Amino acid sequence: MDGDNKELSAIGQALAILGDRWVLLILQRAFLRRIRTFAGWRDELGTSESVLATRLKELVGHGIFELAAYRDGRTRYEYRLTARGLGLWSLLVAIHSWERDWADRAHLPPLMHDLCGDEAQPYLACGACRKPMSARDTHTEQGPLASFERVGLPRRHRRTVRPEARPDMIGYCPDSMEILGDRWSTTLLAAAFLGTRRFVDFQSRLGIAPSVLTDRLRRFVELGVFASGGDGSYRLTDKGLAFFEVFAFLVDWAQRELPAPEGSALTITHRPCGAELEPVLLCTACGEPLARREVRFALLPSVEHGH
Numbered sequence: 102m103d104g105d106n107k108e109l110s111a112i113g114q115a116l117a118i119l120g121d122r123w124v125l126l127i128l129q130r131a132f133l134r135r136i137r138t139f140a141g142w143r144d145e146l147g148t149s150e151s152v153l154a155t156r157l158k159e160l161v162g163h164g165i166f167e168l169a170a171y172r173d174g175r176t177r178y179e180y181r182l183t184a185r186g187l188g189l190w191s192l193l194v195a196i197h198s199w200e201r202d203w204a205d206r207a208h209l210p211p212l213m214h215d216l217c218g219d220e221a222q223p224y225l226a227c228g229a230c231r232k233p234m235s236a237r238d239t240h241t242e243q244g245p246l247a248s249f250e251r252v253g254l255p256r257r258h259r260r261t262v263r264p265e266a267r268p269d270m271i272g273y274c275p276d277s278m279e280i281l282g283d284r285w286s287t288t289l290l291a292a293a294f295l296g297t298r299r300f301v302d303f304q305s306r307l308g309i310a311p312s313v314l315t316d317r318l319r320r321f322v323e324l325g326v327f328a329s330g331g332d333g334s335y336r337l338t339d340k341g342l343a344f345f346e347v348f349a350f351l352v353d354w355a356q357r358e359l360p361a362p363e364g365s366a367l368t369i370t371h372r373p374c375g376a377e378l379e380p381v382l383l384c385t386a387c388g389e390p391l392a393r394r395e396v397r398f399a400l401l402p403s404v405e406h407g408h
């Protein structure tokens with residue numbers, strides 16, 4: 102599996118691993134519901150066994166889960182998040198937070214901060230200066246080999262499945278899944294964060310087929326992530342700009358965890374303080390960083406199994 106991706110930048114590899122709706126749902130349920138077993142995900146997501154088996158095998162191969170034996174009368178196995186896997190927690194929280202704020206998913210369960218006892222309403226901040234951080238006050242340097250070409254390599258099984266929208270209230274994030282669950286879409290958004298605006302520039306920068314580009318741009322306009330300038334140019338809307346919160350954690354995780362060719366990195370700096378990207382999520386109520394063990398989703402038992 103890894104063999105396909107050796108020449109990709111860390112971000113390209115991360116998208117190759119995470120750019121799949123089933124993978125995002127598997128991870129989300131692992132964090133949100135502490136699901137650890139094959140049967141657990143199958144029952145929770147209604148995934149076919151072959152699809153689930155393939156995804157879990159890949160995630161183990163990428164070092165995100167590890168198979169661990171435990172005793173329950175006889176020896177059984179469960180999938181445990183590794184340190185690398187646990188590092189995706191902030192990314193998943195950022196997705197949740199963006200969906201609540203921007204994608205009209207106010208019914209998503211609030212995130213409670215045990216440290217202060219309030220609803221966290223996380224916001225993205227710079228780990229160095231603790232000031233709020235947005236796409237607008239960052240500066241990005243692209244390494245000489247930080248090319249987006251080849252990121253959109255087709256997965257072997259990418260066209261075979263499309264999870265049915267099973268709007269189960271607890272954590273289905275359709276807009277994020279649409280952006281992150283398709284590598285071209287994520288790459289398109291990344292290029293926009295780096296200042297690309299025109300159709301022809303997206304095309305040459307991404308090495309994307311015009312028909313695919315047209316399709317993705319149309320979906321982004323429908324999602325309200327891009328606005329069309331009508332002259333072949335597109336700009337990020339506020340909703341699109343806010344997705345930087347998700348993007349920042351994706352970049353951070355990828356570049357910390359995945360080995361990549363020299364010169365293929367993005368260097369993102371927080372302009373007000375000059376520090377390199379070190380995204381943190383802070384609690385709106387108390388201003389403290391949100392640690393994985395100090396927050397929980399306020400899941401209501403009555404809506405947990407609504408289907």
Ligand SMILES: [Zn+2]
Pocket residue numbers: 227228229230231232371373374375376
């Ligand atoms: Zn800063």
Ligand SMILES: [Zn+2]
Pocket residue numbers: 214216217218219221384385386387388389
């Ligand atoms: Zn707090």
